[in-house]
Amino acid sequence: MEKAIDTFCNCLRVTLGVLVAALAIPVGMQVIARYSGFLPVYLWTEELATFIFVWIVMIGSMIAVWDGTHFDVQVLPDATSPLGILLQKGVVLVLIIAFALVFAWYGIEYAKFGALQHSTMMRANKLVTFVSVPLAGAVWAVFALVRLKQVIGVYRDSIKVTS
Secondary structure (H helix, E strand, O other): OHHHHHHHHHHHHHHHHHHHHHHHHHHHHHHHHHHHOOOOOOOHHHHHHHHHHHHHHHHHHHHHHHHOOOOOOOOOOOOOOHHHHHHHHHHHHHHHHHHHHHHHHHHHHHHHHHHOOEOOOOOOEOHHHHOHHHHHHHHHHHHHHHHHHHHHHHHHHHHHHHO
């Protein structure tokens, strides 16, 4: 399962790279249009840049949860005992899972709300961006669950070694 998630995460990284490159196009068009007068000002480029940026943020957050580079505040010093390490990492992962499930659950209604709307200039259905919220929540939950399983496995292995 971890191999499949690694492969999926690598696909997310490639998608992220493609989206960042794609974001340069509408943003570049906006800059050229505003400062050169060479291109007419296209208002749809701002909407497209927003859509792409939302996906960049959500995909980046998915990768961060898998890599363990998400933001957490360390209040206590690093634990040295196996149980302390389990508690430190486990609490953070359980909180991520709880937060992810809230995003996934309430994100469904949010996506339904987005399905009823269309962007002003592009006339694109806003579900395209709104669906990123429940999808990210589901992926965060899966990634954090797998990481929690790994942390518990490390703890179990350390108990076997000391026994």
